[in-house]
Amino acid sequence: MKRALLLLRRRIISSIPVLLIVVIFSFFLLESASGDAVDAYLGSIGGGDAALIRSLRESYGLDQSVLARLWLYLSSLARLDLGWSVAFNRPVRDLIVERLPNTLLLMGSATALSFGLGSALGILAGTKPGSLRDRFLSIGSLIIYAIPSFWLGLVLSILFSVKLRWLPIAGIETIASGKTGLSRVLDVAEHLALPVGALAFIYLALFLRIMRSGMAEACKLDFVLFARAKGLSRSRIVLRHVARNALLPLVTMLGLQSAAMLGGSVVIESVFAIPGFGRLAQEAVNGRDAPLLMGIIVTSAVLVICVNFIVDLVYAALDPRIGASEGRA
Template sequence: MLESASGDAVDAYVAGIGGADAARIAELRSEWGLDQGPAFRLRAYLSALAHGDFGWSTAFQRPVLGILLERLPVTLITMGSALALAFLLGIALGFLAGWRPNGWLDRILSLGSLALYAMPGFWLSLVLILVFSVTLRWLPASGFETMASGKAGLERAKDIAWHLVLPVSALGLLYMTLFLRLLRDGMEEVWHADFIRAARARGVTGWRLALNHVARNALAPVITMLGLQSASLLGGSVVVESVFAIPGFGRLAAEAVSRRDTPLLLGVVLFSAVVVIVMNLLADLVQAWLDPRIGASERVA
């Protein structure tokens, strides 16, 4: 898609420096390999990738692999924190909603989650900045950490955590609603199962019944969604990281598109695919641990 768009990396570079003559433009295209056709460049890229070379970033004038390795920790910290917030808050509120399906608390939480899910990511981010950074002045409005602060160790970790409160909240709240609805709907279905009636007949009631029997059996699809949502979270981070100026993969992908940097964009996609695969593998392992029948069925098959 990026190759079919009008213009190329040289056009974006020349526009950024204020222009250049035709000879310099032709020289840059030859130097960056853009004077060759897309098929030739694809073959060259795949050949280099097979040897561990992710190419050269025309936007940053550096090897793509080095840029990706610099941004990867930021992405893992931001995405992991947002996913943990979304999951933990989602199952907590989903449990409360599924405790009494169609009750007053369930209706309030369902209506609130629906309204939150309908909010665009950039709008929620701007509202959080306006309230907590501009009006209350409690939290920083942008950045991953304080620039040139000289902090290290625990002090740096605290500074990073302080800067990530708003972006992680913006990402986490948007995806929390999915986990809430999944657990709530799953619990409503499990309440009518035969083994729940059998548990009640044995005298199991109250929180013990809801936690150990209803919620645990309704948690499997939520764990599956945890792995699947890692891909959506990476996509949603493009907007949030751009608003909060977080130097992660999301903002890097946006910069690669705007500056027509195809090798950099492909590198972001490949690294993101690896992250999503690992997240889905971990989700499958957790699901097998929660429900031993899954692992048993696979061994039988």
């Protein structure tokens, strides 16, 4: 427990400057883009006179200098105030709190499915490298990984929603259904079946190939021969010794892929019309809503950092040497 706390404290301290760099870089990157929320608003209403433009820019704080706006944003961020959305005319924090759970549910389900199934299939393939089973799973995973997620989502939607009519075609749940309790849980599960499947299958193939490679390499190490010499059963050697060592690169890749899965949810949410975090980012870009887009970037950075915190703790549990080195540092 002490090792985990030391590791967590060190990671939190090191993540603060990283988050600050992300915020400042993203702020100046958005400032360098042409147009702003006032331009988008004027375009939607067919233009306006100079007085209206000046009034809007003053009300949105766009008449101040870049450094003044940056300092104001950092001061607000320190108070956990993400600003005001120009496009939605609502606080950015309320929008994120409203949309983020849908994306976390989508990503969490897809990650659990891809990681669990990919690890299991990788163990099956890696225990007998070069076998017919290994070749079939390796070639199949390569084919799946080459398929674009949006295309797979469209195919699944056409097959299971349009043709077979087994599952809902879009949304996170039935609108105004009035369902509660278990009925609502089942309704949400039906709506998430296709988007979770489309997002999970792509990363399942990646986790399968990494686990397969790790298993094949670990089986060649001396401790496997020692375990066999002790008379341990094959299943115990594979699950308790080989698979544990092969999980290390897989857990590392899980942390690295957390940002990629968050970006992939943008496409899946658009295909299946899920009101989530990804679609909110798309709407912020279309409306040139810089405060909302900054809030989304900051929240995404915090999510990625939190996922890597969890990955570091799991990694330390799998490899005690990491915790020991952190404790001596």
